[in-house]
Every structure is written in structure tokens, then in C-alpha cells.
Amino acid sequence: MSRILQGLRVVESSAFVAAPLAGMSLAQLGAEVIRIDPPQGGLDAARWPVTRDGKSLYWAGLNKGKRSVAIDISRPEGRELATALITAPGPDAGLLLSNFPARGWLDFGALRQRRADLIMVNILGDSEGRSAVDYTVNAAAGFPFVTGPTDVEGPVNNVVPAWDLATGMHAALGMIAAERHRRLTGEGQLVRIALSDVAFAAAGNLGYIADAAINGADRRHYGNDLFGAYGRDFATADRRRLMLVAITQSQWTAVLKATGLGDKLALAAQSLDLDFTREGDRYEGRAAISAILERWFAARPFAEAAAALEGAGCCWGPYQTFQQMLRQDRRCSPENPMFAEVEQPGIGRYLMPGSPLDFAASPRAPVRPAPLLGADTDAVLREVLGLSERELGGLHEAGLIGARA
Amino acid sequence: MSRILQGLRVVESSAFVAAPLAGMSLAQLGAEVIRIDPPQGGLDAARWPVTRDGKSLYWAGLNKGKRSVAIDISRPEGRELATALITAPGPDAGLLLSNFPARGWLDFGALRQRRADLIMVNILGDSEGRSAVDYTVNAAAGFPFVTGPTDVEGPVNNVVPAWDLATGMHAALGMIAAERHRRLTGEGQLVRIALSDVAFAAAGNLGYIADAAINGADRRHYGNDLFGAYGRDFATADRRRLMLVAITQSQWTAVLKATGLGDKLALAAQSLDLDFTREGDRYEGRAAISAILERWFAARPFAEAAAALEGAGCCWGPYQTFQQMLRQDRRCSPENPMFAEVEQPGIGRYLMPGSPLDFAASPRAPVRPAPLLGADTDAVLREVLGLSERELGGLHEAGLIGARA
Numbered sequence: 001m002s003r004i005l006q007g008l009r010v011v012e013s014s015a016f017v018a019a020p021l022a023g024m025s026l027a028q029l030g031a032e033v034i035r036i037d038p039p040q041g042g043l044d045a046a047r048w049p050v051t052r053d054g055k056s057l058y059w060a061g062l063n064k065g066k067r068s069v070a071i072d073i074s075r076p077e078g079r080e081l082a083t084a085l086i087t088a089p090g091p092d093a094g095l096l097l098s099n100f101p102a103r104g105w106l107d108f109g110a111l112r113q114r115r116a117d118l119i120m121v122n123i124l125g126d127s128e129g130r131s132a133v134d135y136t137v138n139a140a141a142g143f144p145f146v147t148g149p150t151d152v153e154g155p156v157n158n159v160v161p162a163w164d165l166a167t168g169m170h171a172a173l174g175m176i177a178a179e180r181h182r183r184l185t186g187e188g189q190l191v192r193i194a195l196s197d198v199a200f201a202a203a204g205n206l207g208y209i210a211d212a213a214i215n216g217a218d219r220r221h222y223g224n225d226l227f228g229a230y231g232r233d234f235a236t237a238d239r240r241r242l243m244l245v246a247i248t249q250s251q252w253t254a255v256l257k258a259t260g261l262g263d264k265l266a267l268a269a270q271s272l273d274l275d276f277t278r279e280g281d282r283y284e285g286r287a288a289i290s291a292i293l294e295r296w297f298a299a300r301p302f303a304e305a306a307a308a309l310e311g312a313g314c315c316w317g318p319y320q321t322f323q324q325m326l327r328q329d330r331r332c333s334p335e336n337p338m339f340a341e342v343e344q345p346g347i348g349r350y351l352m353p354g355s356p357l358d359f360a361a362s363p364r365a366p367v368r369p370a371p372l373l374g375a376d377t378d379a380v381l382r383e384v385l386g387l388s389e390r391e392l393g394g395l396h397e398a399g400l401i402g403a404r405a
Numbered sequence: 406m407s408r409i410l411q412g413l414r415v416v417e418s419s420a421f422v423a424a425p426l427a428g429m430s431l432a433q434l435g436a437e438v439i440r441i442d443p444p445q446g447g448l449d450a451a452r453w454p455v456t457r458d459g460k461s462l463y464w465a466g467l468n469k470g471k472r473s474v475a476i477d478i479s480r481p482e483g484r485e486l487a488t489a490l491i492t493a494p495g496p497d498a499g500l501l502l503s504n505f506p507a508r509g510w511l512d513f514g515a516l517r518q519r520r521a522d523l524i525m526v527n528i529l530g531d532s533e534g535r536s537a538v539d540y541t542v543n544a545a546a547g548f549p550f551v552t553g554p555t556d557v558e559g560p561v562n563n564v565v566p567a568w569d570l571a572t573g574m575h576a577a578l579g580m581i582a583a584e585r586h587r588r589l590t591g592e593g594q595l596v597r598i599a600l601s602d603v604a605f606a607a608a609g610n611l612g613y614i615a616d617a618a619i620n621g622a623d624r625r626h627y628g629n630d631l632f633g634a635y636g637r638d639f640a641t642a643d644r645r646r647l648m649l650v651a652i653t654q655s656q657w658t659a660v661l662k663a664t665g666l667g668d669k670l671a672l673a674a675q676s677l678d679l680d681f682t683r684e685g686d687r688y689e690g691r692a693a694i695s696a697i698l699e700r701w702f703a704a705r706p707f708a709e710a711a712a713a714l715e716g717a718g719c720c721w722g723p724y725q726t727f728q729q730m731l732r733q734d735r736r737c738s739p740e741n742p743m744f745a746e747v748e749q750p751g752i753g754r755y756l757m758p759g760s761p762l763d764f765a766a767s768p769r770a771p772v773r774p775a776p777l778l779g780a781d782t783d784a785v786l787r788e789v790l791g792l793s794e795r796e797l798g799g800l801h802e803a804g805l806i807g808a809r810a
Contacts (some may be wrong), residue, residue: 048633049616057615059545136722139648163568169574189766201758210462211454213755218728224562243544317541323623350618353606361594
């Protein structure tokens with residue numbers, strides 16, 4: 001059985017998170033993804049976190065399973081090589097992914113002259129063409145003013161680059177949707193997606209725009225409380241933390257069962273003229289609920305609380321640092337088929353994820369590390385463009401391509 | 406020109422964010438997406454935010470452009486109707502999306518008996534089968550301990566449901582990748598994806614697992630600072646806030662140009678034996694950089710600072726509340742082709758996003774509101790299953806289907 005996207009060939013010219021993630025997601029589903037970088041490395045070649053000797057763990061993380069080609073695209077001959085790779089023939093090729101401006105050597109019109117059915121997925125920062133990254137888009141999209149402790153006055157940034165992640169996945173979807181269209185009609189196209197559009201669309205999709213427009217709401221920080229239902233973090237007697245959620249009625253019933261606090265919670269509801277079987281009432285009465293549950297959690301160690309929650313089928317989870325996640329959580333270990341311990345060339349062996357998508361008809365691809373920069377230059381130019389050893393030697397000598405393997 | 410996914414028919418049985426978002430993303434690209442709910446509404450029918458009279462803005466946000474069918478699936482005849490919809494013939498049908506457990510009437514093996522090439526994308530909470538939602542998965546994935554102000558001790562939750570958003574987009578990609586495979590081979594399949602896998606994979610992809618494993622790091626809260634390069638929020642004289650980012654060398658050069666503080670920043674670098682042309686050095690020296698920039702921003706109003714940053718080509722953005730985003734940002738207005746003011750039945754007219762993906766070969770689909778619950782029941786059962794008016798009348802009378810239009 002082959003990988004679900006086996007046979008597709010995508011050329012990627014990219015940096016940072018969204019576009020590399022899109023390419024990596026396609027590679028982890030079986031596509032051949034060729035990332036082109038300058039011989040000295042692209043803009044993200046040294047991005048932190050780095051090892052003690054300066055190797056980028058970030059770059060390694062976002063380029064797993066790709067082939068790396070190093071070409072000096074600052075010179076016309078280099079640009080010609082890159083263009084030839086992008087527009088090489090084959091029904092499953094002619095797919096370009098980039099977060100760089102679609103001009104110069106990445107001008108879609110010019111590339112299309114060389115391959116009429118080219119598909120180019122272009123990720124932009126800002127829908128109006130200004131420079132923008134996840135952090136600046138997030139600042140504009142409202143969320144920092146509702147994130148974080150209730151006593152914080154200013155904005156609180158996400159550390160999870162949510163817009164990069166969502167944009168990368170949109171881009172991968174856009175690529176496969178466009179490839180489907182080309183398979184049915186023969187037609188290629190330019191597909192564009194902006195980080196800022198993804199963030200603003202999410203604010204709309206999650207009801208924040210409607211809440212502002214229809215209810216005139218402008219929500220503020222609400223700490224670790226869920227909005228609109230019941231959910232919060234709790235500390236146990238041994239100072240561990242956990243998140244407990246009761247959105248649905250069955251989740252709420254499980255909380256009552258786990259804690260045995262049904263009578264006390266009913267009194268609290270009565271005292272506020274609320275009905276805690278309704279999710280909105282649980283939200284309105286959340287302080288009263290929390291006052292009761294806080295004592296219950298504070299009175300017992302984590303293990304005891306966890307056993308009670310688990311036994312009652314509660315929706316809950318422990319808080320974990322990255323170290324705890326890596327050392328103590330079986331879901332983040334080689335026992336999870338998504339993960340494997342893999343040797344990353346030049347860095348060492350550590351736990352790496354493959355695709356979270358599990359296709360029954362295609363076995364999970366082995367988890368592959370990122371290539372060393374330029375490691376596949378000769379092989380790709382030989383296979384895709386049919387260059388001879390003599391031609392490759394000449395390109396190396398001229399400094400047009402890098403990292404002779 | 407048709408929509409990029411026009412012709413595909415997806416049946417969705419879902420609740421909350423990830424699965425409804427996946428279905429909506431496909432609908433916004435032109436697929437016919439039929440969401441099945443119980444006649445009284447599903448688990449998320451009343452999810453907050455709600456209007457003053459209790460209508461869910463959340464449900465409206467996540468079900469735009471779908472068709473809504475109300476069937477009482479608690480009764481065998483209802484389950485039979487739903488099964489018939491899911492397994493109805495047609496080369497572009499037989500696509501099922503759900504975040505409910507794949508058992509009972511959603512058992513993949515049983516459904517496959519009725520349509521051998523069925524594709525089912527099943528979103529799970531936890532990779533090991535426990536109950537889990539975005540909030541509990543996020544707690545386990547390390548990020549709350551690195552999010553928020555540096556003086557906060559406990560975890561800080563994301564308000565952006567990043568794992569729901571990323572999982573929804575993965576699910577949409579999984580659906581189209583599986584449909585491509587079926588088109589090429591005739592083979593359907595079960596595709597599974599867990600929220601927890603998406604979160605743990607992201608922690609790996611972004612280098613957090615490697616940082617913990619290779620460097621032994623266990624990072625703590627670092628406020629609104631970027632990690633590993635320079636970026637932070639600043640307050641201006643008139644108490645507005647903005648986010649400034651200098652990851653690349655050209656972004657840093659733009660900051661020097663905008664502020665004219667190159668000499669002072671060079672002295673600061675010298676005093677610390679750092680070289681601020683290196684992104685890692687900018688991170689290590691961020692307190693010194695911030696001390697200098699803070700004064701510059703504090704000394705001028707937002708408009709003046711913004712003009713200087715914009716003129717120099719800086720990567721920056723204002724912080725905005727949801728109200729400010731909606732009232733003041735042209736990117737979040739009908740001037741952006743992704744948005745339109747649309748009437749949401751039963752609620753009112755407000756700004757709604759379409760798909761952030763822009764396909765040159767397929768014009769953007771008009772932004773469509775969410776259906777009223779069950780609004781398409783008769784039409785869908787007539788079109789897809791060929792039911793007569795008499796049969797529909799009987800089903801209504803028996804209370805098996807709802808919301809007669």
C-alpha cells in the first residue's frame with residue numbers, strides 16, 4: 001500500500017512556520033517535497049530553539065521528510081535552475097508552495113509561461129500586502145485582550161502560533177483541492193491565503209465578531225475559565241494542576257459523580273436562582289461552582305483526584321510542562337504510533353512526530369528527520385532535470401549549487 | 406467557473422469546533438455539506454456566545470454554508486434514514502465527517518456494508534480514546550506554562566482554540582486526500598485524527614520536544630516576548646499598544662531606521678558583548694533593547710509611532726479588541742473580499758467571513774449564513790433519497806424528522 005499522496009511532487013521556497021508546515025504535512029502524507037534554499041541557508045536556517053552548537057531545532061522540526069536543494073537564486077543561472085525544477089513536466093508535478101512574494105523569480109505569470117498548468121499556493125502575511133507574522137496578526141485579532149489572568153491589564157500573546165498552524169493547514173488543503181481541480185479540468189492556478197485572513201475568519205467563525213456586532217460585547221480577560229460553559233484549572237493538595245471541563249450535560253453529570261458534591265452544588269445553584277443542568281447557567285454561576293470544587297481538589301492529592309475523575313468519565317487533563325509531557329505521557333512517546341525516536345543528522349536522536357492523520361488504507365509513513373541543508377541537491381537535479389555528473393560538477397564549481405553530498 | 410470542490414457531497418454528524426469547522430471549510434470551497442442533528446439540536450446547539458434571546462452565535466459561526474437536516478437518530482428508523490444519506494450512491498458522495506465515536510450507527514464497518522467505498526473522517530479527542538477537548542489537550546501539551554506574564558506562576562490557557570482549529574483543517578485535508586485516493590483507486594477508508602496528536606505533533610514540529618530532549622530545557626512564562634529573536638509589545642504615549650517584531654535582519658534594520666536609535670542600540674550591544682545583527686543575540690539582549698525602545702514609544706502617540714514604523718517597512722501591528730478590529734480595521738470589513746455583511750436567519754445582519762483560501766480559477770463563493778436547524782430536511786431527503794411528499798409527511802407525523810420548511 002502506498003502513502004496517500006505518493007507520487008505528487010511539490011517544490012517549496014519558504015521560511016518560518018506556515019509554508020514549511022504545509023510542505024511538511026504533504027511530505028508526511030507521502031508527497032515528494034523539495035525545499036529550495038540558498039547555499040548558506042534561508043531566513044529561518046538559524047531560528048531558535050538551537051542546540052548548544054547553534055543547530056536549529058526549529059528548522060529540523062518544520063522540514064522533516066523533505067528533500068533539500070541548495071541553489072544560489074541571487075544569480076540568474078540559479079534562478080533558471082530553480083524555475084526548471086518548479087516547472088518540470090509530469091502530471092503529478094508542477095506544484096509550488098511559497099510564502100515569499102509572488103514576484104521576481106517567483107512571479108506566477110512568468111512561471112506559468114514555462115508550465116501552463118502550474119499550481120502555486122502563495123501564503124501572504126497581510127491581506128493588504130504589508131509585512132505581517134503570526135504575532136502581529138494575533139495582536140490585531142482581538143484574542144490577546146481576552147487571554148490570561150483576569151487581573152492583567154494589557155494584552156497577553158499566544159505562544160502557540162495558532163495562525164501559522166491554521167494557515168499552514170489551509171495551504172496544504174488549498175494545494176490538494178487545486179490539484180484535484182487540475183486533475184479534473186487540466187487547469188492550474190494561483191491560490192492565495194493570508195495569515196491575517198485566517199485569524200480574522202477564525203474570530204468570525206468562533207462567534208467573536210457576531211458577539212461584538214450583535215451583542216455589542218467587548219470581552220476582557222477571563223483567566224483560565226471557559227467562556228459560556230463550565231471549565232477551569234484546579235490545584236490539588238500536592239500542588240499539581242489539572243483542567244476540568246463540563247460543557248455537555250453528561251460531562252457535568254460526571255463531575256457530580258466524581259466529586260459527590262451534587263447536593264452542595266444544587267444548594268449553590270438554588271442560592272443564585274440558576275439551574276446548573278444548563279450550560280449557560282453553569283457559566284453564570286461559575287464562581288460559586290469553583291468555590292465548592294476548589295476545596296474538593298485542594299483536599300486531596302493529584303493521584304486521588306485523577307482516579308475519581310477518570311472513574312466517573314470526566315473530561316479533564318493534567319497540566320504538564322514540556323518535560324513532563326515528554327517524560328511522563330504515554331501519548332507523547334514511541335508507544336503512540338504517530339511518534340518515533342529518530343536520528344536527526346548533526347543533532348542527535350529524539351522523539352519526532354509524523355502526520356497526525358491516520359489513513360486506514362495507507363500505513364503510517366515512517367517518521368523521517370529533516371535533511372541537512374542541500375543534502376539532496378545533486379540527486380534532485382539529476383533525477384528531475386537529468387543533469388549529468390559533469391554538469392553538476394560545473395554548477396558546484398561555479399558556486400551555483402551547494403552541499404555536495 | 407465552478408467552486409473548487411463543487412459536486413462533492415459530505416455528510417457531517419458533529420458538534421463543537423473541529424468537525425464543524427472541517428465541514429464548513431469544505432462547504433466554503435463549494436462542497437455540499439449536509440449536517441445531521443437531532444430535531445431538538447445537537448450538543449452544541451446552544452453554545453455561547455448567544456444572543457439576548459438565547460440563539461447561538463457560535464453555532465451560526467461554525468455551520469455557515471451547510472445544509473441542515475434534523476433526524477431523530479435515537480430511533481432505529483431515524484438511524485436508517487441517516488445511514489441512507491451517508492451511504493447514498495454517486496461518485497462524489499459517500500463522504501462522512503464526524504467527531505462522534507465510530508460505533509453504533511456510526512460504526513464504519515457497518516456503514517461500509519452499505520457503501521463499500523465510503524470515506525469516513527473521524528475526529529477523536531484523545532489518541533487513547535479518553536474524553537478530551539481543546540482545553541484539556543492544551544493543558545497536557547506544555548504551552549500553558551510558557552504563556553502569559555513572567556510573574557504568573559500557574560498555567561495560562563489559550564483562548565484561541567488552536568488545536569480545534571488545526572485539527573479541523575487537518576480533517577478537511579484528510580478528507581480531500583482520501584477522496585483523491587478513492588478517485589485514483591476506487592478505495593474508501595476510515596481516516597482518524599486525534600486532537601491530542603495534533604497538539605503533541607505541533608509541540609514536536611515547533612522544536613519544543615527537541616528543546617526538552619536535546620537541551621534539557623523546560624521553558625517558563627516569557628510574557629509577550631518572542632522566543633529566540635526580538636519581538637515585544639509596547640505602549641505609546643496615548644496608552645495604545647502595538648506588537649513589534651524583528652526576526653530577520655531586514656526587519657531589524659527597519660526598526661533602526663524607524664526609530665533612529667541605531668547608535669544607542671549599538672552601545673547597548675557593545676556593553677553586553679553582543680552583536681544585534683544576529684537574531685539569537687537580539688534575544689539574549691532583549692531587555693537592553695526593550696529599555697531603549699520603551700522610552701521611544703512612550704514619548705510619542707500611537708499615530709506618530711505607527712507612521713514611523715510603516716514608513717520604514719517594519720513588521721508590526723496594533724493590538725485591537727474585537728470591537729476595535731470590527732470598527733476600525735479595513736481588513737475586517739466588507740472591503741476585504743473574504744468578508745460580507747450577511748443576514749443570519751433568526752439573528753440579524755452582521756459581518757461574516759468566507760474561506761480565507763482564494764483560488765484564481767474559482768471565484769470566491771458568496772458568503773452564506775448558517776441554516777436554521779433542520780431547514781433543509783425535506784429538500785435533502787427528497788433530492789438525495791428520492792422521498793415523496795407523502796413519505797416526508799409520514800416521517801414528520803412520526804416525529805422522525807424535524808423543522809418542516
